[in-house]
Amino acid sequence: MEATPAMDPVISEPVMSEPVTSEPVISVRGGTAALGSRPVLRGIDLTVNRGEVVALLGANGSGKSTAVRSVIGQVPLTGGGISLFGTELRRFRDWGRVGYVPQRTTAASGVPATVREVVTSGRLSRKRFGWLSRADRAAVERSIELVGLADRARDSVAALSGGQHQRVLIARALAADPELLIMDEPMAGIDLASQEILASTLREQVAGGATVLLVMHELGPLEPLIDRAVVLRDGCVVHDGPPPKAVGQHALPGHDHVHPHAAGEPLRTGLLT
Numbered sequence: 001m002e003a004t005p006a007m008d009p010v011i012s013e014p015v016m017s018e019p020v021t022s023e024p025v026i027s028v029r030g031g032t033a034a035l036g037s038r039p040v041l042r043g044i045d046l047t048v049n050r051g052e053v054v055a056l057l058g059a060n061g062s063g064k065s066t067a068v069r070s071v072i073g074q075v076p077l078t079g080g081g082i083s084l085f086g087t088e089l090r091r092f093r094d095w096g097r098v099g100y101v102p103q104r105t106t107a108a109s110g111v112p113a114t115v116r117e118v119v120t121s122g123r124l125s126r127k128r129f130g131w132l133s134r135a136d137r138a139a140v141e142r143s144i145e146l147v148g149l150a151d152r153a154r155d156s157v158a159a160l161s162g163g164q165h166q167r168v169l170i171a172r173a174l175a176a177d178p179e180l181l182i183m184d185e186p187m188a189g190i191d192l193a194s195q196e197i198l199a200s201t202l203r204e205q206v207a208g209g210a211t212v213l214l215v216m217h218e219l220g221p222l223e224p225l226i227d228r229a230v231v232l233r234d235g236c237v238v239h240d241g242p243p244p245k246a247v248g249q250h251a252l253p254g255h256d257h258v259h260p261h262a263a264g265e266p267l268r269t270g271l272l273t
């Protein structure tokens with residue numbers, strides 16, 4: 001058991017918490033973006049601080065994927081700014097610190113790769129030279145175990161189910177030991193057992209100090225992990241605060257949520273509209 005530092009009741013020095021490393025891990029300020037001629041982000045502010053788990057919520061088409069893709073530099077902003085770990089995105093090179101799991105794609109690219117090979121590629125991405133140390137190999141095996149695929153490590157990813165693919169992509173992101181993990185709808189279309197595995201994997205990352213930004217449709221089994229929710233609607237932030245409680249509990253198709261708000265204002269998340 002870990003020893004608890006004894007408190008001296010006489011000396012009333014203020015207890016210093018963590019040194020204030022105030023730089024947010026992600027900072028989007030007034031971000032605007034367009035896809036084709038269509039404005040998709042209309043001036044969003046999004047801050048994720050070190051160690052936070054933030055859910056990005058919103059209805060289909062509200063701009064969630066575009067927002068995270070702009071954070072990793074895949075969609076250029078047309079206005080506003082983005083910093084990662086305190087560095088302007090255009091000067092940011094430290095991609096080994098960032099793990100990204102794209103929205104429901106497949107890990108199979110036509111190239112017959114095994115689960116271990118795909119996960120290894122995640123580890124290689126943070127290395128200058130293309131060979132693996134013993135520690136690298138251990139990190140790869142640990143990531144595969146974390147997502148519950150140790151018994152499938154030698155299998156071709158082409159032979160996996162959709163949920164298992166998703167877990168391979170998550171293991172690939174985890175293999176680099178990222179400080180920031182960005183996942184776009186990691187729970188989409190996967191069964192409850194896989195969801196539980198993902199939730200415990202994420203719990204472990206968070207306990208290890210990772211910062212997490214999750215695009216989600218509903219909170220589901222991840223709800224207890226979420227510190228803050230940012231809700232997008234039509235390319236704008238309409239809520240930034242505690243996760244809307246009702247989401248995931250009675251988020252039925254067609255149900256337009258109206259949540260009681262701290263200020264007495266109803267919060268219409270519009271998650272399903």
Ligand SMILES: Nc1ncnc2c1ncn2[C@@H]1O[C@H](COP(=O)(O)OP(=O)(O)OP(=O)(O)O)[C@@H](O)[C@H]1O
Nearest residue numbers: 035036038040058059060061062063064065066067
């Ligand atoms: N390549 C593209 N070209 C033009 N418009 C696009 C493109 N990709 C997405 N869009 C549009 O941009 C808007 C935002 O899409 P985005 O994928 O960011 O939304 P989302 O909130 O992630 O939605 P979902 O929950 O369905 O994944 C949508 O209206 C979508 O139709």
